[in-house]
Amino acid sequence: MRKQLVTVAPAVAMTVVSMVLTLAVVVMWLGGSMPWQIALVVGLGLDGGWLATLAYERRLAAQGDHSTPVTIVGWAFGLAATGVLVAHALGEESTGAWLAISWLPLAAKALWLVHGMWERTALTPVALDAIRGIQQEARDEAAVARARLRAQAGTEETRLTAVTETGSRVARVQAKTAERLSGAWATLETARQGEGTARALTCVTDRVTPTSQPRWELPVWAPFEPVPALDAPALDDAELDRIVTELHSSETPPLSYRELSLRFRAAGHSASETRLRAAWRRVTTTAS
Structure with missing residues (x-):
């Protein structure tokens, strides 16, 4: 009115x-x-x-x-x-x-x-009240949607910050580990290639035979490419010794165990690491 x-x-x-x-x-x-x-x-x-x-x-x-x-x-x-x-x-x-x-x-x-x-x-008061209710409901939904978007944005920002900080820490740890491994690798390689290494190791072990010299092989830390497994028949000790002898004496100076193992598996032969290393020791001991 x-x-x-x-x-x-x-x-x-x-x-x-x-x-x-x-x-x-x-x-x-x-x-x-x-x-x-x-x-x-x-x-x-x-x-x-x-x-x-x-x-x-x-x-x-x-x-x-x-x-x-x-x-x-x-x-x-x-x-x-x-x-x-x-x-x-x-x-x-x-x-x-x-x-x-x-x-x-x-x-x-x-x-x-x-x-x-x-x-x-x-419009009648009832219609006006209905319109006001609809408008209020729309404003409420818009406010809730904005709050939800802000919360999601805050959560995503927090997650990205945590992931970034974690990735940074992982990168620093990896860098320190790589630096330590590089130093250990250099030290091991220096010891392996040093002239006094064999004499130092010889003085703490006995000869296998009166004329043999102990042979030491330090572990080698270096990148390597995995060789895919090949289906091959199992070898007995005699055949394994023959193949290892051929590979060992194929070059001068003789191949190290690591190089021999790579060529052995690349040629398609199959043998466990324990048997292959035992055959290599028998061949190298006999050659010495």
Whole structure:
């Protein structure tokens, strides 16, 4: 009801002012040439016709209907009232002041038009509450979605930070390990290639035979390529010794155990590491 008064109150006020002004102008304008009673009847007739068409328009609007002829007649009465005010203003000395108020009848009609448009688009309190509920629900869902996205972004940021820090620690550990392995590898290689290594190892072991010299092979730390397993028949000790002898004596100086093992398996032979190393020891011992 309060919202309705916002549009209907100005229209009623403007209508009353314009009707009173039109009646007064007609009486003053026509009162000099005819009895004022007749001028009053003319003014009341003009205002009455306008008021009757306006009441009929409001009745049709309340029923949800509309009549174009009635609307045309109403605007005709409004234009007639405006015309009377303009004609009166042109005959007065202060023309500008009277012209300034001659638009009031048309303004009243325009305000009633605005009020009719508001009534056609007005909603009931139930519908307005439903719309507010829908809008609030949409705002709640949007807020929850934004909160969820922010939480997911924070979680992902934390995860990436943890992964990055862990990867950095792993990289540092690997670098330190590689550095230590490199140092140990260099030390072992120096000991392996040193001239005094064999003599130092010989002094702590006995000869296998009166003429043999102990042979030591330190483990070799170096990159190697794995040899794919091949299907081959099992070898007995005699055949294994023969193959190892051929491989051992195929080059000068003789092959080390590691080189012999690689060539043995690359040739397609199959034997366990324990048997192959035992055969290599028998061959090297006999050769010595």
